[in-house]
Amino acid sequence: QQQVKQSPQSLIVQKGGISIINCAYENTAFDYFPWYQQFPGKGPALLIAIRPDVSEKKEGRFTISFNKSAKQFSLHIMDSQPGDSATYFCAATGGRDDKIIFGKGTRLHILP
Amino acid sequence: ETGVTQSPTHLIKTRGQQVTLRCSSQSGHNTVSWYQQALGQGPQFIFQYYREEENGRGNFPPRFSGLQFPNYSSELNVNALELDDSALYLCASSFGFNYEQYFGPGTRLTVT
Numbered sequence: 283q284q285q286v287k288q289s290p291q292s293l294i295v296q297k298g299g300i301s302i303i304n305c306a307y308e309n310t311a312f313d314y315f316p317w318y319q320q321f322p323g324k325g326p327a328l329l330i331a332i333r334p335d336v337s338e339k340k341e342g343r344f345t346i347s348f349n350k351s352a353k354q355f356s357l358h359i360m361d362s363q364p365g366d367s368a369t370y371f372c373a374a375t376g377g378r379d380d381k382i383i384f385g386k387g388t389r390l391h392i393l394p
Numbered sequence: 395e396t397g398v399t400q401s402p403t404h405l406i407k408t409r410g411q412q413v414t415l416r417c418s419s420q421s422g423h424n425t426v427s428w429y430q431q432a433l434g435q436g437p438q439f440i441f442q443y444y445r446e447e448e449n450g451r452g453n454f455p456p457r458f459s460g461l462q463f464p465n466y467s468s469e470l471n472v473n474a475l476e477l478d479d480s481a482l483y484l485c486a487s488s489f490g491f492n493y494e495q496y497f498g499p500g501t502r503l504t505v506t
Contacts, residue, residue: 288436293505314493325398325484325497371436375493379449382427382486382495386437 286374288385292294296393302319305372308353312332312374316382317346320369329370330357362392396421398487398498407475413498415470415501417485427495429458429484440491440505443468444490474505481506485489 288308295301314333318326321360332339332346332355339346345358359366372385399418407413419426422478425444425496429437439452443462466487472479482502 288440316493323499325486325499328494331494359442373436381439381442381452382437383428384438386436387434 286372286383286385288388289317289338289371290347290388291386292389292391293363294393297364299362299392299394301366301390302356303372303390304354304356306352306354306383307374307383309374309376310353312376312383314375315346315348315355316373316375317344318371318384320371320387326371329349359390362384362390364392364394366390367392398485398496398499400483400485400498401431401433402501402503403499404502404504406506409475410506412471412473413475413503415472415483415503417468417469417470417498419466419485419487419488423487423496424466424468425488425490426462426466427486427488428442428468428470429486429497430454431482431500433481436460440470441456475505477505 316331317329320326321328330341330344334350343360348355369387371387373382375382401416427442429439431437440454441451442449447463459471462468482500484500486497488495
């Protein structure tokens with residue numbers, strides 16, 4: 283069974299702090315690792331994604347760090363804001379059917 | 395450019411009934427994937443359609459079926475509804491096998 287394991291399940295961070303969410307995968311055939319942000323009542327929105335040929339990708343306050351040998355990747359949210367409060371899903375995919383395998387999600391709450 | 399739209403927003407059905415959910419893909423996209431998201435969980439892949447043909451299926455029984463139309467919109471049909479089918483059903487569109495999938499807001503199905 284292909285799996286993506288995500289931690290922590292929930293996270294509380296002070297405004298201005300760094301939020302860190304970690305994920306691990308098993309299938310070495312995965313070649314695309316997106317992160318999705320989901321607000322209550324909404325569908326997931328693509329936030330940032332990385333391929334395994336790079337170790338880090340940064341877009342604004344969001345950074346993905348990728349460790350291919352450890353089969354782990356993480357999302358860092360710098361200068362976290364109350365508007366960042368949402369559920370974050372890491373995911374992985376690879377192969378013709380584009381099936382995205384999602385982690386179970388992290389509920390992030392940023393304290394004002 | 396219009397995003398992914400889904401209808402209806404909410405639906406209540408009785409166990410044993412049948413339901414049809416609809417999805418319009420983002421402009422320019424020809425691939426549609428369907429996901430089931432149970433409360434507090436990550437989305438799970440149901441199946442994908444590319445150019446009106448099924449192109450991959452997750453671990454869901456045959457009573458989950460789908461269609462894609464020439465305009466690339468899609469339907470998800472579920473027969474003989476069970477209580478465990480209660481979930482948020484998400485549609486995502488992409489261009490070909492581009493891994494960037496964009497999600498609609500979902501249809502919340504409640505089976506009583």
